[in-house]
Each structure stands twice: as structure tokens, then as C-alpha cells.
Amino acid sequence: MATPGQPMFTRRPGLAARLAFWSVLAISLIVLDSRFSALGWLRAGVVAVFYPVQLVVRAPFDFGGEVSGFLVRHRELQKENALLRDNQKQAAVHFARLNKLQEENEEFRRLLAMRQLSSYSGVPAEILGTPRDPFSQRVELDKGSNAGIEEGQPVVDGMGLVGQVTRVHAFSTEVTLITDRGQAVPAQIQRTGQRVLVFGGGGDMEVRYLPNHTDIQQGDVLVTSGIDRVYPAGLVVARVTRVSRPPDSTYARVSCLPIAGVDKSRLLLVLEKQGMPGQQ
Amino acid sequence: MKFHNRSALKFEPMQEWRMIGLTLLTAFLLKQIPWQGWLLTLRPDFMLIALLFWAQRRTEGIGFGIAFGLGILADVQDGVVLGQHALSYCVGVFLVQYFSRRLAMFTLPHQALQMFPLLLLTEIVALVAGWMSTRTPQGAWVLASAATGSLLWWAVAYAGKMPAAQIEK
Numbered sequence: 087m088a089t090p091g092q093p094m095f096t097r098r099p100g101l102a103a104r105l106a107f108w109s110v111l112a113i114s115l116i117v118l119d120s121r122f123s124a125l126g127w128l129r130a131g132v133v134a135v136f137y138p139v140q141l142v143v144r145a146p147f148d149f150g151g152e153v154s155g156f157l158v159r160h161r162e163l164q165k166e167n168a169l170l171r172d173n174q175k176q177a178a179v180h181f182a183r184l185n186k187l188q189e190e191n192e193e194f195r196r197l198l199a200m201r202q203l204s205s206y207s208g209v210p211a212e213i214l215g216t217p218r219d220p221f222s223q224r225v226e227l228d229k230g231s232n233a234g235i236e237e238g239q240p241v242v243d244g245m246g247l248v249g250q251v252t253r254v255h256a257f258s259t260e261v262t263l264i265t266d267r268g269q270a271v272p273a274q275i276q277r278t279g280q281r282v283l284v285f286g287g288g289g290d291m292e293v294r295y296l297p298n299h300t301d302i303q304q305g306d307v308l309v310t311s312g313i314d315r316v317y318p319a320g321l322v323v324a325r326v327t328r329v330s331r332p333p334d335s336t337y338a339r340v341s342c343l344p345i346a347g348v349d350k351s352r353l354l355l356v357l358e359k360q361g362m363p364g365q366q
Numbered sequence: 367m368k369f370h371n372r373s374a375l376k377f378e379p380m381q382e383w384r385m386i387g388l389t390l391l392t393a394f395l396l397k398q399i400p401w402q403g404w405l406l407t408l409r410p411d412f413m414l415i416a417l418l419f420w421a422q423r424r425t426e427g428i429g430f431g432i433a434f435g436l437g438i439l440a441d442v443q444d445g446v447v448l449g450q451h452a453l454s455y456c457v458g459v460f461l462v463q464y465f466s467r468r469l470a471m472f473t474l475p476h477q478a479l480q481m482f483p484l485l486l487l488t489e490i491v492a493l494v495a496g497w498m499s500t501r502t503p504q505g506a507w508v509l510a511s512a513a514t515g516s517l518l519w520w521a522v523a524y525a526g527k528m529p530a531a532q533i534e535k
Contacts, residue, residue: 129448
């Protein structure tokens with residue numbers, strides 16, 4: 087029963103009206119974030135608040151991984167150990183030669199008065215998780231601006247280029263993988279030195295804008311060219327898996343696969359930004 | 367014929383709010399687990415299901431404001447453009463509240479079937495919002511969570527009908 091004085095029909099906006107109001111709010115938020123990037127502070131705040139929660143939830147899974155790692159069979163360990171020792175021997179020989187070559191190279195560069203190649207140094211970081219975003223290939227790392235990471239830094243693993251830092255929070259970092267559709271890497275074919283552009287294609291990658299007659303074959307390795315001043319020269323990017331030259335097109339269709347464990351590695355290295363030309 | 371008298375069965379208000387908070391928190395934590403591979407593809411949107419369950423069960427109190435806030439949280443969690451999930455969650459709440467009477471009439475398996483197009487539409491709204499604002503999408507598999515979501519709805523709605531969840535005032 088309505089109490090006396092209470093209006094019989096309350097004028098509350100209808101369901102559709104309320105939906106319209108909140109939709110307009112959400113859409114203006116989308117516009118503000120995507121067109122003007124004006125909401126970084128809001129995102130950073132929410133991330134900072136929920137980062138401890140994320141760590142706590144992950145803890146049992148990390149522990150589980152450690153336990154299963156501990157229970158690896160002895161035989162497997164021995165096998166792995168033998169393999170590693172073999173590799174180590176070979177690597178030591180290579181390394182000795184490399185040292186000598188590097189010295190020679192530096193000598194030549196000095197003679198030619200060229201800029202010294204910068205050596206790679208960086209911050210090691212572990213993958214925290216992969217956000218499920220249908221629009222891009224990304225991973226989240228466990229270090230952020232607290233470790234001196236900045237936007238734009240290249241990220242590698244033991245085998246080659248993995249991606250680029252695109253968003254930095256206080257304690258975590260978002261890395262866009264080279265397989266992301268929005269990513270392009272200036273590279274060169276290791277065999278011929280031809281400069282190419284490698285684009286992400288979702289899971290694989292492709293070389294675009296390469297004239298039909300270009301000398302490129304299946305199995306060719308693409309390395310970064312270093313001309314973009316983002317990625318240092320000589321990082322392994324991808325291996326060509328298929329080349330087709332459609333007769334009705336100006337450009338060859340080249341697909342390739344990343345060599346680095348783009349979706350497998352757990353430990354990554356965030357490399358320092360490359361200096362601008364003229365800087366040492 | 368068994369008569370499901372839904373309106374007579376209620377938590378005490380405080381208890382219900384505690385329950386709402388607890389389920390939403392659980393959904394949030396479930397989403398934080400490092401999911402990988404095909405599990406990540408099939409993972410239902412726990413937060414959306416929990417939100418829609420409460421939105422359907424009580425049409426007052428749980429509404430667009432809470433959906434909006436949780437949507438922002440989901441946006442940050444997934445690292446997508448802010449507002450994308452806020453919009454889709456609001457659409458989800460609208461659909462569920464619009465059809466709340468109708469949904470209540472069905473048995474649970476049929477309810478889950480009814481939820482499928484509803485969840486699909488919600489996912490598509492998020493997809494379109496993301497697509498308009500940023501880049502091209504990567505495949506239709508992102509809609510898989512609508513199917514697993516409606517299965518989860520079945521389970522959640524079943525839990526909601528259990529005697530323990532129906533303490534009378």
C-alpha cells in the first residue's frame with residue numbers, strides 16, 4: 087500500500103533511457119581513451135590497486151609450476167645436462183672466434199672512423215599473463231617504470247625479437263608482439279642484404295611491398311636492419327616459410343614465422359632504447 | 367505442477383549484498399588466473415555472468431552503474447580501450463532486465479539456451495566497440511566465450527535455486 091503523500095507513480099527513467107545514458111557515457115569514454123589518450127591516469131590507478139591481487143592469485147600457480155619442475159625425472163635431467171655440455175663446448179669455440187672477430191671489427195671501425203655498434207644490455211622480465219584481447223597480440227611483464235622501462239623499448243628472448251613495449255605501468259609493462267597486426271619491423275634478408283618490411287599477421291608474419299622479382303626464398307632469415315632507431319641491428323626476426331609470386335600482381339606474397347618463441351618464452355629481456363643518430 | 371515462487375524467496379538484504387560482493391569478487395579472481403591456450407579461448411566472462419545473474423534476480427539495486435564500473439575494471443584487466451566492456455556490460459544488463467520475467471519462466475537448460483544469443487550480442491557489442499576504436503579483429507573465435515558463458519549460466523542459476531540460497535526473511 088502506498089503511504090499517504092507518496093506519489094503513486096514514481097517518475098523513474100525507463101530501462102531504455104537509462105541504457106542510453108550509460109551508453110553515451112561509455113562511448114565518450116572510448117572516444118576520450120582512443121582518440122585523445124586522456125585516461126592514462128585512470129588506467130594506471132586501477133592497475134596499481136589490483137596489482138597485489140594479481141600477484142596473490144598467481145602465487146599458487148607459480149608454486150605448482152615449481153613443484154612440477156622439481157619432480158622432473160632424473161634421467162631427463164641427465165640427458166639435458168649432457169646436451170647442454172655439448173652445446174657449451176661448441177659455443178665456447180664459437181665465442182673464442184667471435185671475440186677475435188669483434189676485436190678485429192672494432193679495429194676496422196676505428197680505422198674507418200665509424201660509429202661503434204652499441205652492445206645489447208637490458209632488463210630481464212617475466213611474463214605475467216596474456217590479456218585476452220581479440221584485437222592484438224600482447225603480453226604483460228612483471229616489471230614496469232620501477233625498473234626503468236620506457237615505452238618503445240624492444241623486447242627479445244634468447245632466440246630473437248619478440249616485440250616492443252607499448253604501455254608502461256608502475257609495476258608492470260604491456261608488450262605488443264611482432265605478430266600483432268599493427269606492428270611492422272624494418273628488417274633485411276640476411277642472405278642478400280635486401281631491406282624489407284615485416285608485418286604482423288595475427289599468428290604469423292608477412293613481408294609486404296616486395297617487388298615480384300626480388301631474390302627471396304623459403305628458409306631465408308630476416309634480421310632487423312637497425313635503420314629505424316627502435317630495434318638494434320642484427321636481431322633475428324623471422325624465417326620465410328612460403329614465397330608465391332602471383333603473375334597478376336606487382337608484389338610477391340611472402341609469409342614467414344617468427345623465430346623467437348613469441349608465444350612460448352617466459353623470460354624476456356627488455357633492451358635499452360637505441361640512441362638517436364649522432365648520439366654515442 | 368511445481369510452482370517456483372521466486373518472489374517469496376529472498377535473502378535478508380544485508381546477507382544478499384554480502385553474497386553479491388562475494389560472487390563478484392570470486393568472478394574477478396577467476397579471471398585473474400593465468401589462463402593459457404585454448405582454455406583462454408573458451409574461458410567464459412565470469413564477471414559478466416555473475417553480474418547478469420544478479421541483475422536478473424533483483425532488478426533493483428544491481429543496474430547500469432555497477433555494470434559500468436565492472437566494465438571499466440574488465441577493460442583495464444584486458445588492456446583494451448576504456449569503455450569497451452563498460453558499454454557491453456550495460457547492454458547485457460539491459461537485455462537481462464528487459465527479459466527478466468521471460469527468463470524466469472523457463473527451466474534452467476532453456477534459460478541457458480535463451481542466454482546464448484543474449485551473451486553473443488553482448489560480446490558483439492564489445493567487439494564492434496573495440497573494432498571502431500582501434501584495430502581489425504583477429505577472428506571469430508573470440509565469440510566462443512558466449513557458448514561457454516551460457517553453460518556457466520546454467521550452473522550459476524542452478525546454484526541460485528539451491529535451498530541454501532533461498533533463506534526466507
